Structure formats: C-alpha cells, structure tokens
Amino acid sequence: MSVKYGILTILSQSPKHRYDLKVTLENMMYKQWTLNPGQVYSTIDRLVRDKLVEEVSNAENDLKLYQITKNGREEVERWLQNPIEVLLLHDEFFFKILCAKRLNFDLLNKMIFQQKEAVIKKILQLHYLRKELENTAESEAMLYLIEGGLLHLEADLKWMDMISDLEGY
Amino acid sequence: MINVRNLKKSYQISDDRYQVLNDINLDVSKGEFVSIMGPSGSGKSTLLNILGGLDTPDSGEVLINNINIDSLNDKKKTLFRRENIGFIFQNYQLLHNMTVEENISMPMHADKINKNIIEKQVKDIIDAVGLKGKEKNFPSQLSGGQQQRVSIARALIMNPVLILADEPTGNLDRKTGTEVLKLLSNLHRNNHLTILMVTHDIYAASYSDRIILLKDGHVEMDVKHEKEGENVDLITNILEKLNS
Ligand SMILES: Nc1ncnc2c1ncn2[C@@H]1O[C@H](COP(=O)(O)OP(=O)(O)OP(=O)(O)O)[C@@H](O)[C@H]1O
Ligand SMILES: [Mg+2]
Numbered sequence: 001m002s003v004k005y006g007i008l009t010i011l012s013q014s015p016k017h018r019y020d021l022k023v024t025l026e027n028m029m030y031k032q033w034t035l036n037p038g039q040v041y042s043t044i045d046r047l048v049r050d051k052l053v054e055e056v057s058n059a060e061n062d063l064k065l066y067q068i069t070k071n072g073r074e075e076v077e078r079w080l081q082n083p084i085e086v087l088l089l090h091d092e093f094f095f096k097i098l099c100a101k102r103l104n105f106d107l108l109n110k111m112i113f114q115q116k117e118a119v120i121k122k123i124l125q126l127h128y129l130r131k132e133l134e135n136t137a138e139s140e141a142m143l144y145l146i147e148g149g150l151l152h153l154e155a156d157l158k159w160m161d162m163i164s165d166l167e168g169y
Numbered sequence: 170m171i172n173v174r175n176l177k178k179s180y181q182i183s184d185d186r187y188q189v190l191n192d193i194n195l196d197v198s199k200g201e202f203v204s205i206m207g208p209s210g211s212g213k214s215t216l217l218n219i220l221g222g223l224d225t226p227d228s229g230e231v232l233i234n235n236i237n238i239d240s241l242n243d244k245k246k247t248l249f250r251r252e253n254i255g256f257i258f259q260n261y262q263l264l265h266n267m268t269v270e271e272n273i274s275m276p277m278h279a280d281k282i283n284k285n286i287i288e289k290q291v292k293d294i295i296d297a298v299g300l301k302g303k304e305k306n307f308p309s310q311l312s313g314g315q316q317q318r319v320s321i322a323r324a325l326i327m328n329p330v331l332i333l334a335d336e337p338t339g340n341l342d343r344k345t346g347t348e349v350l351k352l353l354s355n356l357h358r359n360n361h362l363t364i365l366m367v368t369h370d371i372y373a374a375s376y377s378d379r380i381i382l383l384k385d386g387h388v389e390m391d392v393k394h395e396k397e398g399e400n401v402d403l404i405t406n407i408l409e410k411l412n413s
Contacts, residue, residue: 124393
C-alpha cells in the first residue's frame, strides 16, 4: 500500500505541514500503521520533485507547508478510477501448497489443519474488532474492510476444505 | 454450564452400525456464544439434540447446569427443557394456524402463567426482536427472516439460560441472515445468554466467540479468541489481503 496516495488524499483536503501529514495519515488508518517519519518525508520530497505537491511560502514561521497541485489531484483521481490488477498466488500459503505437493510432503494434512486454525483465529479477532468499532462513529470504511477481510478468509477456508477433500483427509 | 464427557452415539441402519458421535468431550461456560461447524453428517444436529434432551446418548454424560438431563423422567425432562433451554431451528418450526403472538406465548400457556404477565412479556419480546405491528400475522404472512425472529422470540419467552440453534440462518440470504445474527448477538450480550449455534457458514460463525469443528464424530478443532486488543497488525493484514 502506498503512502504516496495517502498523502495526496490528505493534501486534497487542505495544505499540511510534514509532521501533521504523518499524524493525519496514521489516524486515517486507525493507528494500525506506524509510519516512520523518514518514509513519509522522503515520499513528500519525491512528490514535490514530480510536481504533484508544492511548497507554500509561509511568512509566519519556518515550517514548510505543502499543498497539492493540479497534477496531484489528477493523479489521485486516476488512481481511484483505475481498477487494481488482480494478482493470485501472492498468498504464501498458496505457494506452500505448490511446494508441498511437489515434495510429496507427508505432513500436508497437518499443514492445512494449522493454517485453518490460524484463519479461524483471525476470523474471531475480526469479530472482536467489529464489535469494538460498531460503537464508534466514523468507522464505516474500517467496517467495510473487516467485512472484506472476513469474506477473503471464508474463501481461504473453503479452499482448504476442498484440498482436504481431494486429498482424502 | 455445559459439560459433556465421553459422549457416544450410534445409529443402527439395517445390518450396519454408524458411530455418529465418537467420544465427544466439551465444556461450555455460562455466557459463551459458541458455533459448531463441520461437514454434513458429522453429527452436529445429533449433538445439539442430545444437549437439549431431544435425543439420548448411547454412553457418556451430559450435564446442563450440573443436571444430567438423561437421568430425568420424561415429565421432568420436558419441564427442565421448557424452563432452561430455548430451541431455534433452520425451518423455524412455527405453528401455521397460530398468529405471531400465539406462537410466541405457547410455552407460557403450558406453564399456566398469569394472563397479564404473558401479555406484557410477549409485547416486550416482540419489540426486542423487531416484530412490532406483526402481532396478528400468521407465519405464512411473514418473510423467512421475520419467521425466524418469531422463533427466536418463542425461544426466549421463558427466559432460558441456554439457546440451542440449529442452522438459524440456513434458509436466509446473507443480508437477512446477518440481521438475525446481529439480533442473536445483541440478545447474547444484553441477557448474558449462553448460545450454541450449529452452522455451515463461517461468516455466521464470525458472530460467535468460539468456533468448534466436528469431524467424523469427534472435536477436530476448538478455537477461542485469546486476547482482546490484539488488533495491531490486523488491519494491515486485511489491507494486504484486499490488495493482493
Ligand atoms: N434417527 C436417525 N436414525 C439413523 N441415522 C441417523 C438418525 N439421525 C441422524 N442419523 C445419521 O447420523 C449422521 C449425523 O447426522 P446429523 O444430522 O447429526 O448430521 P449434521 O452434522 O447435522 O449434518 P447436516 O449438516 O447435514 O445437518 C448422519 O449420517 C445421519 O444419517
Ligand atoms: Mg444438521
């Protein structure tokens, strides 16, 4: 996930100082991302170089204020509108299965069992997170993420059950 | 609340004996919301029916609140069930010639409870499950989701300590099913109910606090949420997942 688009999104709303940007970005992610300042600041420098963001001259104090440019706004819109490439086999467990089959790994059964357990644990974690967020305002987007996560995990489980069946466990 | 020890159950079909439950051990504490999952034929309904005293084990022990229901005579068993356990089924099991109100109050009439008390309780529970205005409807005049709400209300009317639900969302689409699950989840939280829910659907199970998988008549997996507040990294994981 790109810090770049997070910064551009926040600057689309109003100009900000560096440190402000970092904090706002972290809050936007419900503090689930801890960003190192260097990463944020070097991204800002790159955005300035690419003319997506510019410095505002600020007489009152020395802190540099950044604002988005017309190109920057267009870049965010383009990013939001373009579909993301659908990549399979990014999941390490997919790849593990591939390798285990190749090696005729005799603990495939156990491997699937443990992965299933890990997935179910994550599902229960999401359940608690959902409970927590249901009582707080402005968490709608995060609830969408949780539901999305649950659906992905559901698919993972079904897939593992399918392999178990096919392997005759 | 529930203690199951070395529970076994088999069925004789012509010359063959099928071991449906093979040495089940299980403890459920008061206030837990547990999902029971597993492939078709793994013995989920059989287990639930034995827990509710609707079926009897071959051997082993089942205690509900320290009472061995299997040791009760039929009359006492019926009474114990009515006062302690609420049942919810996939196909609602409502009486079709009775209205919503009448279906819900049914268990109370069997107990010869004062009429005013019945009316008040029925009204409260109808509000709680979101069926206001449907009191005089017959089941055929309700959607599936609404019929399941009636059966939930009926299950709750005697203030049971334990709810046994066999695929309560099995006949509902995801949206309606989710509404029913949210209702169960709220009732669970507000009334300190213990709920055991059989389901095929891991998404439905995501509304419970503990997930048990049955396989070939035994407990294959029993997963509880360990620590609350262990949510750091979690969303980052989801983001990666959604992005991969
Ligand atoms: N009364 C009965 N007589 C004979 N066999 C039975 C009886 N009740 C259940 N069985 C058998 O016991 C096994 C387990 O049945 P059960 O209904 O508990 O499965 P389940 O896990 O609830 O399945 P499903 O997900 O399809 O509802 C099945 O093979 C079933 O055929
Ligand atoms: Mg069943």
